[in-house]
Amino acid sequence: MCKLIPDVPSEFTATRRVEFSDTDLAGIVHFSNFFKYMETVEHAFWRSLGGSVVMPQFDPPLGLPRVHASCDFRKPLRFEDLVELRLRVTEKRARTLSYEIRFRRLEPGPVEEVAVGRLTVVCVAKRADGTMQAVPFPAELADRIEVAVSEGIPPT
Secondary structure, three states, rough: OOOOOOOOOOOEEEEEEOOOHHEEEOOOOOOOHHHHHHHHHHHHHHHHHHOOOOOOOOOOOOOOOOOEEEEEEEEEOOOOOOOEEEEEEHHHHHHHEEEEEEEEEOOOOEEEEEEEEEEEEEEEEOOOOOOOOEEOOOEEEEEEOOOOOOOOOOOO
């Protein structure tokens, strides 16, 4: 389940159930899957805006490769846990966007934050020779995205 927070094109939430294949021998979500979860909510965010992280409709085609990815782990997630992924746009520049993704275990209770991830993407044009060049976001995309209001939580 995914939803854009009404009238706030700076925040987006998605929920997902932890699959058995996401877990390691210890029965907890392998750290690498947190990055997959971040990508899942980011892609859903772009779809909610009518876009994608791959934009062949532009000439030249545009994409959004990551230039930074990190995650701070606080508590484990396990098979069958229901987790909420809350993406917030934390910085918007002409060519880059930064997101914070907060992971909250919803089920089983108690509801608690288990991790905080961060991604920075850059808008690039893919040239005919396959090389990429950083370019400003097209206005029709940039105008639809706002920076979220700070919650007073300092970055780590």
